[in-house]
Amino acid sequence: MTSNDMEYLTIALPKGKLFAPAAKMLAEVGYTAEGLSEDSRKLVIANDELKVRFIIVKTADLPTYVEYGAADIGIIGKDVLLEEDKDVYELLDLKFGLCRMMLAVPEALAQDRLADYAHMRVATKYPKIAERFFRDAGIQVEIIKLNGSIELAPIVGLAEMIVDLVETGRTLKENKLIEVARIHPATARMVANRVSFKMKFDRINKLKEDLKRLVEGVAEK
Ligand code: PRP
Numbered sequence: 001m002t003s004n005d006m007e008y009l010t011i012a013l014p015k016g017k018l019f020a021p022a023a024k025m026l027a028e029v030g031y032t033a034e035g036l037s038e039d040s041r042k043l044v045i046a047n048d049e050l051k052v053r054f055i056i057v058k059t060a061d062l063p064t065y066v067e068y069g070a071a072d073i074g075i076i077g078k079d080v081l082l083e084e085d086k087d088v089y090e091l092l093d094l095k096f097g098l099c100r101m102m103l104a105v106p107e108a109l110a111q112d113r114l115a116d117y118a119h120m121r122v123a124t125k126y127p128k129i130a131e132r133f134f135r136d137a138g139i140q141v142e143i144i145k146l147n148g149s150i151e152l153a154p155i156v157g158l159a160e161m162i163v164d165l166v167e168t169g170r171t172l173k174e175n176k177l178i179e180v181a182r183i184h185p186a187t188a189r190m191v192a193n194r195v196s197f198k199m200k201f202d203r204i205n206k207l208k209e210d211l212k213r214l215v216e217g218v219a220e221k
Contacts, residue, residue: 009200010052010054010070010071010073011031011053012057012075013057014059018075018077018096018097021188022075025211030210031207033046034047036054038056043057055070059076060080062076063081066192067088069195071193074191074192075190077189078093078184078186082101082184088191089191089197090189090190091189093188097187098187099167099185100183100184100186101129101165101186102163102164102179102180102182102183103133103161103162103163103183104164105117105161105180106176110178110180117141119140119141120141120159120160121141121142121143122142122144123146124164125148144159151164151172151175154175161180
């Protein structure tokens, strides 16, 4: 680490649904920077007064930035942590962005038992989570990795099933899919690089405690 790296705290924020609530939460505990916006073309936005630097990264890449110490801390969904399986320190459940990972199929393909889905194709943005789920259930399936709009796959016959996130259930409903198994719930988490957590302990731990109080609804003194 350079002295500049030691002086600044680098926070990674993910593009997408979690960006706005994550930035809002950090602002509520005093971590802001002028021009911090998801649409910013600037990828590093610093607040030199607070000695904080925000980097805006693609969601699936966030754990990699934190694992390698390119960011000291980050805010990311538990789904991404489980899928990417990087060596980062999970410090706090921030309790927002609640959704669940699940298995869904078109109504017409719904089976009585999970085992009846054996040898079918499953489309997903989360191949590791899907593989673990079916392996644990002792069911062999073919996994097809996609990068988005997963619900389209069964409609056009690319796959029979999907493993994906559900938040409100609207996307499933509009595409006539039904949930047949819940895999796990997910919320946003604060994560830290293991070395940064030791080297910048006071700062990171204070931020964690401030966020914890906010999450628990305890007023700041
Ligand atoms: C996510 C997820 C579902 C949808 C669920 O997709 O993959 O498609 O949101 O939300 P709902 O239950 O409230 O309808 P996202 O919008 O992140 O885009 P993507 O399909 O490109 O991954």
